[in-house]
Amino acid sequence: MSLWPKVREELNAIVNKHFDTPEYHQLFSVKLTPERQKIWDMHYPHYIKSRRDCWGAAAVKAPLDVKRAIWEHEKDELIFDKRMGSAHLTDQQMAEAVAEESLLPGVRAALMAWMYLSTTRPWIEALTVNHITERKNNPAIVKGGGFTARFAHKRVADQGGTLEGLDINTKVHMVADEDHSDMFEPIYGKYIVDDRTAQSVIRAALDSLAVDRAYRSALATAMARIGESEVA
Template sequence: MSKPGKLIQELNRMVNEQFATPEFHHFLTLPLNRDRARFFVTQSAHYIKNRRDSWGYVQGAAPLDVKAIIWKHEEDELVNDPRCNSDHYTLTVKTGESLGLKREEIDGSEPFPAGRAAFYAWLHLAKDRPWLEAFAASAILERRNNGKIVRGGSLSDRIGKKWVAELGFKWDEMPDMKIHRDADEAHSDLMEMIFNRHVKSASDEDAALRGARESLEIDRAFRGALADAMEKIS
């Protein structure tokens, strides 16, 4: 198997193991109520903003062909995704509106403390690491949300099913989760294309694995802290 092939195989193993961690287990088994869901939506809005900031830094340092691929990815996120005729932040706002939140409340909210720390950590990986490592750190979060790779369903799919079962929601009432079930499958395929072009040596492979591993560790910390904060909301 080629170096990129072995690398992709290892990354797929890592994203599947993410769902077996204590932090993800706590987050995905915590019972929901509408107030906990509102908190989740406001923090998801900050997560989305952090993804846009992080991808911007990755794009700035990447080679020209990679910049073009990231540009298309970010056009879906920031401007208009033809699958839903909306940018993705607006979809999160619409999900919040299904819970009675107003856009001004979401826009004016603050990250909770552990969330802010996680967002700064992701920005560090995106801004201060070599481009391939930084790219892997952001792309692994898309791959973690790819239901074709993750056994048992992507993160968005699992969260959406909890909302259906525990809050009585329909998928159309949570459009951000609905679109990310599909969008992140396409977006995570970008990782394979770029690794096939740019992973040429053992050091390249090590850089990609390091970025992905550290990003998933931050992801664990973020989801675990999010569950702890939600659990305190009665």
């Protein structure tokens, strides 16, 4: 018998509680001025590149049906999303990004930690390390909206403008991860059939979200060091 329904309920509770952690309160308490936004934007391409790297790593040891699901998931992100007219991260965007050595140490450590989890854990844990980062962005699961939607509303509240006027990447990710997280339902339903596997999936989710908290805190700390009226 599948234990996925029980694990699903636990994961949903975990991602909802994630937004009530000190690091998330820290991030959402920092007013997002244009100069602070530059710090966020500087790191964002590397965050997305890390997602692509880690999803690829999760596929390495996975069974064939899981590899197929991951490949289907990555089509929008890595190859072409018709909603954006491009991949979610293009070669040009990475070419224009700052060198990895220029990133905040806390951000670099978080990206390395995600890769470590994705390459050293059993395949179902590696899958969950990555899946949970999108589950927390699923507006059908997270009460009050997923991360991208919440941050988009914060950006508009702090800087003015409208949600419709935000960049296409933000607008797509406000809804994209509902489908992206739902597509692994059959995989978890098939493979979570004993308590040991169930507990390993929950543990992997918590470990990944701990890294996420560190990542967000590193950005929030750096942004807070810039005065609200400071202009470069």
